[in-house]
Amino acid sequence: MDAAEFRRRGKEMVDFVADYQENIEHRRVYPDVEPGYLRSMIPSEAPLEPESYEDVLRDVDRVIMPGVTHWLSPHFYAYYANSTSFPSILADLLSSGIGTIGFTWAANPACSELETVMLDWLGKMLQLPEDFLSETQGQGGGVIQGTASEATLMALLSARLKTVKCVQESDPQRSEADIISKLIAYTSEEAHSSVEKASIIGGVVIRMVPTDEHFSVRAETLEKMVAEDKATGYIPFFFCATLGTTPCCAFDKIDELGPICNAENIWMHIDAAYAGCAFICPEFRPLLNGVEFADSFSINPNKFLLVGFDCSAIMMWVLKGFYFFLPLHLFSTSLSPHLSSDSQHWGIPMARRFRSLKLWFVFRMYGLRGLQAFIRKHVELAKTFENLVRGDNNFEICAEVVMGLVCFRLKGSDELNKALLKQITRTGKIYLVPCKLRGRFVLRFVVCGRTTELRHIQEAWKHITELSSELLQNLFDHEGKEN
């Protein structure tokens, strides 16, 4: 395919994407396929000779589309969103077209530099303390990771290295392996599984901190655990706070937890993957009070800021001074005049796409006000859904609704709620996933779509209540028969 054909095919693909997104609400949001559906639909080997582009596109419709869960549908209420937008898609196309692999400054100066500045923009939108910014010429700054999982791992590894160095300063005989075997990390019992995964990768013990009645970690609880562990010879070194937990969007009390972490020399990382995006609105910013005690902070613009996946931003006090965790000799091949712009050392992968273009396009095409308006609309729609649930005596709300997530359930058994979810999934009109809260099976309803409107919320609720009425009626009939 040459440039001339690419012009033609590319424009067709733009129309394909536009058609897809314009008509997406008429598709079944959750696909009606069985595991293994795809293999038999395509050959078992790559073709020897080139095929026609028409055949490939036909197969997108025939093979791919029937098996897609439509994340961008207004009927999609699962997980947290892939909050993408057209400017983000354009920026990604530009990034693919330039085809750069950024890892040193020299590998693409524009890529290195725009990323640094964009994270400063983001830091200012979030009103982060100056030390998290790069422009202040301190040790801080931000870098884009693919996912929150990587951001958390990066924070944990940085904390591990810092602690090893710190312990060895007072006890030079002690081996790194011995110190690591005594390290202990903490996070909420409600935290995302990626925190535990990071601890496994880092080879350190982790303890889950119980939460209060609002699903928040409180200072007292952490303090007690830290004291216990120190008494048995452990070295508490890392606490991952969550702002906006995955199950119910709860918020750890970082303003009380931060001082303890600082006093105990515990690195505090804040995982605000979803909810952190909303801190660009002044009314939500108080939830971030206490960030000044944190060593690192990360959010996923791809979850709530109209930036397409993958894009997770991490800001650290010490990014520049720290050079992540690599020994200096690995820098010898660096060709960059400024070691400090070599993003290869600030993450698990060394190479990266030109992801900052997405931030730049989206921040500029929406403006801060446009992004705030988007967030507020989603929160408002969630409140509407909450009110609908509250107005129905068969249902209950299971956690405070702060942003775009509503946790709810049918009053009754877990089995009943599982049956309801099964019906919802089978019908395929809307898509949600469950969570466990205090051991109970709960449905999560997250406003995800960029194009989700009031009518979708109302339709979704109507659909849920119709299915639940049927269920309850069946149950009633069944119980009637049994008695």
Next chain:
Amino acid sequence: MDAAEFRRRGKEMVDFVADYQENIEHRRVYPDVEPGYLRSMIPSEAPLEPESYEDVLRDVDRVIMPGVTHWLSPHFYAYYANSTSFPSILADLLSSGIGTIGFTWAANPACSELETVMLDWLGKMLQLPEDFLSETQGQGGGVIQGTASEATLMALLSARLKTVKCVQESDPQRSEADIISKLIAYTSEEAHSSVEKASIIGGVVIRMVPTDEHFSVRAETLEKMVAEDKATGYIPFFFCATLGTTPCCAFDKIDELGPICNAENIWMHIDAAYAGCAFICPEFRPLLNGVEFADSFSINPNKFLLVGFDCSAIMMWVLKGFYFFLPLHLFSTSLSPHLSSDSQHWGIPMARRFRSLKLWFVFRMYGLRGLQAFIRKHVELAKTFENLVRGDNNFEICAEVVMGLVCFRLKGSDELNKALLKQITRTGKIYLVPCKLRGRFVLRFVVCGRTTELRHIQEAWKHITELSSELLQNLFDHEGKEN
């Protein structure tokens, strides 16, 4: 921006990308900017109100383009390539347009399933043993990672877990931390720095294995090191072989190394990031003999198979049975009917874009024969360059030319060669980076561009010899004056 505007802007962007790539050879391949050039060219904060798309696009030309190192230029001979192509860009656009985040089967069945099948296609193209394929319903299979660094880390962590389990079977009292503190990994002194980085992340000791005169690791050397380390109480557990090293594209002798690893219970991972792609050509496939002894194998289709970055493929004997390294309780939230299709457990990040579309588009639009032809053309161009170098008495070839990389230098001091590279970089007509071979400063010339032709190679050589003649003349004059 609504769908109607996206249609318009998207088509403009397609033309922008086509124009960029069509005219790329007239651009200065290495940018003429100083570190920090960008910050002052754009505002220090995000705008409050939306800006116009025209302004954003204008700034792409004004701010971004002057600072881009043009990886897709035929004058780009640095690193290893971002081997992208138009079909790959189209697939990426489709992936952005669908906007899925794959991590469980349910999150997007098509994404999970196409990935599995595409890695089977790739495995067959490479003639990997059946155990690396998923279709055989064994424990093996493949998964796409973002980068080779992640693939290597994943292999090392899998090996770490396997070894811990294995040691604990015979010695249940021994703690995981204690075992990990005794683990020792090996890789070539010529290996990519990501292997050492993986060992640092995994918290294990690594030893660099010296190479023979062809820069290859040999069985004898590894065997001796393993014996030494066992004698001092270490547990050898991981060997990362390289097929196609970064500095000079050397090949470890995996057919002799494999049996030792198998006998010693050492996980052998093969990092064939660049050169592995060429194993789809029968004439290069013998270099992969011995893969049957390996536990895992990875290549980057983005380095030499016309697939755009990021895309690194890892195949493992034990992918399915192993579930990476996560404890089972983390699976409790999985909604997938087939745990084994949940790619979230097969990598550092749990979430992924729909990357298999790129493989599918490229494999089909080129066909195996087309991909082979592409590889052969690059190798031939490299041979041409080698012959030009060999024909000039001022220069020497520093390592055997097997694929698209030629290592060469001016006969003379490192300083002379550094001066030459400095001139090349300053002139900005072509771009290369150096390496060290046996302590000497060497220039690497890698055929990278999809559109690089014979005339570019000839021009590049002419340019290099012109610059070197000037240098040598200056040196001569200077020495003349001194005498």
